[in-house]
Amino acid sequence: MRQRFVHSLLVTLLILVALIMLVPFFWMLWTSVQPPTFSLTLPKIPAVLNWQNYLIVWQTTAFARYYANSILVALTTTIFQLFTSILAAFAFTHLQFYGRRLLFKLLIITMMIPGELLLVPNFMTLSALHWIDTYAALIIPWIASVFMMFTLHQAFESQSRTSYYAARIDGGNDWQYLWYILVPMHRTIIIAVALLQLISSWNAFMWPLIVTNSDRLRTLPLGLINFSTSVGTNYPLLMTSTALSIFPLLILYLFLQRFIITGISKVNLRG
Structure with a gap:
């Protein structure tokens, strides 16, 4: 009886917290279909929902350009980060080379450095390369992610080496084992961290603000x-x-939520 009461109490609290967190989202959606005379008062049901607001915003601004830039930058950086992180994670878990442990520790240490400290040196480097106000400035500095590499390293390291040795005995090389066995086995974690990086790139504000000067390269933020x-x-x-x-x-989340929830839970358990 007591356990049932505690369970019911926890469920009620979770539902309450979820509703509180969803209030700003629904308020945003509700306000977006209000007439121009709308003021910040208690919600009122208008006679007609003003869906024209979406058409007005899309037609009167360069939202199509902002969308295109954000999609290009977010997808490109995420794909590059996935590729480089998967290769690095595999190298640190399955390959033996001199200085492997030291190099891995040095990479992990860089996660402790605040990103704001790197803005000036990165900007000076790109300025010397004459990349300011180009797509290269928005993409190249972020084609590798230590966070993603570390997360995938933890996932790959938990994999038994038996499958690796079996693949090698059957004539498969490291490249084939990585892409045909290891990556498919950890696809939920890969999708989860990829979406986290995609969201981070999509919402990036400070770096695009610094390295872009023209409206042609502006992203959504x-x-x-x-x-x-x-x-x-x-x-x-x-x-x-x-x-x-x-x-x-x-x-994107609605389509991938199954992979995301499973992947994040695995990351937490293995972390």
Whole structure:
């Protein structure tokens, strides 16, 4: 009886916390379909939902360009990070080479360095290469991720070496074992960390702000800032632009939630 009461109490608390966290999201969606005369008062049901706000935002701003830039940068950096991190994680777990442990420790130490400290040296390097205000500046510095490499290293290291030796005995090389056996066995963790990196790249603000000068290369976070400056206190349009910026990630999560939840739970258990 007591366990049932405690379980019911925990479920109630979780539902309450979930509702509290969802309130800002639903408020944003509700405000995005309000008329232009909407003010920050208690919600009222309008006679007609103003879906025109989405069309207005899309047509009166360069949202298509912002979307294209964000998709290009986020997908490209995530794909490169996946490729480099998978190769690095495999090398540190299955290959023997001089200085392997020391190099791995040095890479882990770099995770302790705040990213803000690297902004100036990275900017100076790109400026010397004349890459400022180019797609290369938005993509090249982020084609490798120590966080993703470390996470995949932990996953690969938990894999029994029996399958590796069996693959080698059957005539398979390291490349074949990696892509045909190891990666498919850990696809849930790979998808989970890839989505985390994709979200991080999609929401990046400071770095694109520093290395881009023209509207041609602006990503969605920068586009939202420019849009909010132009519309002022028109809250329905502001919420519409915000909703448009998060819809792609929301849709992606809905399709991949099974892999994400399973992958993150495995990462936590193995961490």
